[in-house]
Amino acid sequence: MIDDVKKELEKDLKEVKDLKELNDLKIKYLSKNGLITKLNSSIKDVDPSERAEFGKKVNEVKVLFNDFYEKTKDNLEKEELNKKLIQDSVDVTLPATKVRQGSPNIVEKLIEEVEEVFLNMGYDVVDGPEVELDKYNFEMLNIPKGHPARDAQDTFYIDGDEILLRSQTSPVQVRTMLEGKGVEPIRMICPGKTYRRDDDDASHSHQFMQIEGLIVDKNISLSDLKGTMDVIFKRLLGEKTETRFHPSYYPFTEPSVEVDVTCSNCKGKGCGVCKHSGWVTVVGAGVVHPDVLRMSGYDPSIWSGFAFGFGAERLAMMKYDINDIRVFYNTDLREVKTFDREDEE
Ligand code: DAH
Numbered sequence: 001m002i003d004d005v006k007k008e009l010e011k012d013l014k015e016v017k018d019l020k021e022l023n024d025l026k027i028k029y030l031s032k033n034g035l036i037t038k039l040n041s042s043i044k045d046v047d048p049s050e051r052a053e054f055g056k057k058v059n060e061v062k063v064l065f066n067d068f069y070e071k072t073k074d075n076l077e078k079e080e081l082n083k084k085l086i087q088d089s090v091d092v093t094l095p096a097t098k099v100r101q102g103s104p105n106i107v108e109k110l111i112e113e114v115e116e117v118f119l120n121m122g123y124d125v126v127d128g129p130e131v132e133l134d135k136y137n138f139e140m141l142n143i144p145k146g147h148p149a150r151d152a153q154d155t156f157y158i159d160g161d162e163i164l165l166r167s168q169t170s171p172v173q174v175r176t177m178l179e180g181k182g183v184e185p186i187r188m189i190c191p192g193k194t195y196r197r198d199d200d201d202a203s204h205s206h207q208f209m210q211i212e213g214l215i216v217d218k219n220i221s222l223s224d225l226k227g228t229m230d231v232i233f234k235r236l237l238g239e240k241t242e243t244r245f246h247p248s249y250y251p252f253t254e255p256s257v258e259v260d261v262t263c264s265n266c267k268g269k270g271c272g273v274c275k276h277s278g279w280v281t282v283v284g285a286g287v288v289h290p291d292v293l294r295m296s297g298y299d300p301s302i303w304s305g306f307a308f309g310f311g312a313e314r315l316a317m318m319k320y321d322i323n324d325i326r327v328f329y330n331t332d333l334r335e336v337k338t339f340d341r342e343d344e345e
Contacts, residue, residue: 002057005035009061013068019076022069029065036062107209107328110316111191114211117235121228123187123213128172130193134162136171140295141252149251154197165195169212170252173288173307176214177296185217186305191312202324209312214288216298216305222255222287225306229259229283237264237319244279253286253307265321273318280318283310 009029016022029036039058046054104112115125134145143149145161153167172190180186190212198204215224222245229243241264245257258281263274270276285308290300313325322328 002039002054002061005039006057006061006064008035009065013065013072016072019073019080022072022076025065026069036065105328106320107312107316110319111209111211111312113236114232114312115189115191117232118189118213121187121231123189126172126176126188126190128166128169128175128190128192130166130195131158132164132166132171134164136174137164137166137168140174140292141170142289142291142295143251147251156195156197166192167196168194168309169210170307170309172212173214173252173292174296177216177293177298180216181297184303185215187215187217189213200326202326205313205325205329207329208325210309211312213308214305215307216288216293216303218303220287220304220306222257222306225257225285225287225308228306229285229308233261233282236315237261240267242268246281248284248286250284250286252289252292254289256284256286259283259285259308264319273321273323282315282318283308285309 012025012028016025026034028034031037036058039061043051043055043058119125137155138144138147138150155167156165158164169190169192172188172192176186176188176190191209192212193207194210195207198206200206215228226243226245233241233243241262243262244260246260248256248258250256260279260281262268263271263278263280265271265273266278268278270278274280285306288305288307293300293303293305313328316322316328317325
């Protein structure tokens with residue numbers, strides 16, 4: 001019987017071709033019911049006079065299997081690894097997949113251009129908090145509680161009626177004056193996010209970007225504002241761009257104006273963007289109200305200034321002929337790529 005097992009084993013060993021077959025053999029011979037295991041457990045039943053001889057033979061078969069197993073396993077493993085390496089090898093001559101480069105949001109790009117223009121004119125770019133005090137967002141800008149101007153800026157209040165999400169970047173004017181005393185002239189712009197409780201539609205967004213500007217110096221007048229607006233919009237929208245003022249009202253400026261610029265889409269000829277007038281209103285501005293100067297510690301008999309504020313998206317919408325503000329805030333890459341191409345041309 002033991003000779004039969006040995007013969008079978010020798011035949012099996014010759015036929016092993018891969019790791020799976022080798023493991024199947026291990027099960028066949030050495031598992032709980034394996035042929036060698038069975039021989040092993042039958043040693044005790046053999047007649048004592050033959051037991052030693054039988055045991056020796058069983059052991060020889062076991063050694064035969066184990067030696068073969070160890071050696072063959074190593075070889076087969078190496079063989080399989082080589083096969084895999086050949087299969088998985090990389091063809092370095094194949095063209096690589098193109099990685100598309102990202103690009104900044106178009107509003108971000110516009111803000112960078114605006115910053116560049118103002119930095120070249122000696123302005124600082126400053127920052128202010130988006131969570132703001134009612135005191136800075138309204139009171140110190142001459143908009144006390146109950147003032148009708150508050151209605152136009154339906155505000156997100158946080159925790160009572162003193163803390164809010166700023167509804168305009170104008171509170172940064174107050175902060176800059178409070179911090180800036182002694183380092184006049186003040187010349188700053190502040191681009192930043194603002195928030196209003198508007199329902200989002202083609203022309204409204206509950207969050208949008210404003211760019212605020214403030215100058216405080218001696219002998220500043222409305223004509224300085226006009227000169228500044230002329231220069232910056234020529235630089236931003238092209239040398240042929242003109243600006244004009246029309247009267248307006250803001251509680252923190254006196255006089256207050258709105259600034260129109262030549263429609264950059266039709267160059268003033270009239271189109272859908274400018275409602276066929278050739279002009280688009282893009283900025284609110286004016287001479288800083290004496291009370292606003294006073295509240296921030298500047299004596300209006302010595303100091304004067306001008307301020308302005310505009311919506312970055314509105315300017316971008318005109319510059320790029322976009323008729324829906326939501327384009328800037330959705331994540332449709334096709335839109336972004338369109339801007340990329342326009343800029344490359
Ligand atoms: N803060 C105003 C708004 O959100 C815009 C504005 C108008 C800012 C006139 C100014 C200014 O600094 O002088 O509607």
